[in-house]
Amino acid sequence: GAVVSQHPSWVICKSGTSVKIECRSLDFQATTMFWYRQFPKQSLMLMATSNEGSKATYEQGVEKDKFLINHASLTLSTLTVTSAHPEDSSFYICSARAGLGDYGYTFGSGTRLTVV
Amino acid sequence: GNSVTQMEGPVTLSEEAFLTINCTYTATGYPSLFWYVQYPGEGLQLLLKATKADDKGSNKGFEATYRKETTSFHLEKGSVQVSDSAVYFCALTSSGNTPLVFGKGTRLSVIA
Numbered sequence: 001g002a003v004v005s006q007h008p009s010w011v012i013c014k015s016g017t018s019v020k021i022e023c024r025s026l027d028f029q030a031t032t033m034f035w036y037r038q039f040p041k042q043s044l045m046l047m048a049t050s051n052e053g054s055k056a057t058y059e060q061g062v063e064k065d066k067f068l069i070n071h072a073s074l075t076l077s078t079l080t081v082t083s084a085h086p087e088d089s090s091f092y093i094c095s096a097r098a099g100l101g102d103y104g105y106t107f108g109s110g111t112r113l114t115v116v
Numbered sequence: 117g118n119s120v121t122q123m124e125g126p127v128t129l130s131e132e133a134f135l136t137i138n139c140t141y142t143a144t145g146y147p148s149l150f151w152y153v154q155y156p157g158e159g160l161q162l163l164l165k166a167t168k169a170d171d172k173g174s175n176k177g178f179e180a181t182y183r184k185e186t187t188s189f190h191l192e193k194g195s196v197q198v199s200d201s202a203v204y205f206c207a208l209t210s211s212g213n214t215p216l217v218f219g220k221g222t223r224l225s226v227i228a
Contacts, residue, residue: 006159034215043205043220044160093159095216105150105209105216109159 006108021079021111023094029074030096038091050077084115118143122206122219137191139206147208149189154203196226
């Protein structure tokens, strides 16, 4: 079936540094990828919609200059958390639709970011 | 806008008990409905789905029926196992390339 590979699975970084998270669609082309953030014991909050070859669409309240999204190819989307701070610590998950007729969404395994 | 409301947990059951997790939705048109499961420290896995009214999604002993008249998609399982312990999310989408809208999630703990 359709697989989205997300890396790294966890990362610890110092305040003020930047962290890049990658999501790759392994056996399909993902023209659109969605980035979510999940706080402990809470639901997934949509951060942005990433479209191949164009600018991402950010949800209200999400800082586009802090969470840089690049979708340069049909199989790769990246989220870069710039100048990270402890409040950015969270679980980040990407998702893509595998082009199935029944709205099959596939999720990456998630990245746990801890900023110290 | 679209929204999903699901029962808040945590839910604690003994092994072999019957499970129901309620989910209701608000949406325009005819959304597709999903249940996802998240095991500790992992991403989301699709558990089951239904794309039109009266459809029943089923997988691994779990079932949910798309009820348009009550705007519901309750998750059920006749006999839960310890390995079913996870967080369950109800979700919907109104069209093919729009993001999923999730409920808040229900944590299920099954004890032996």
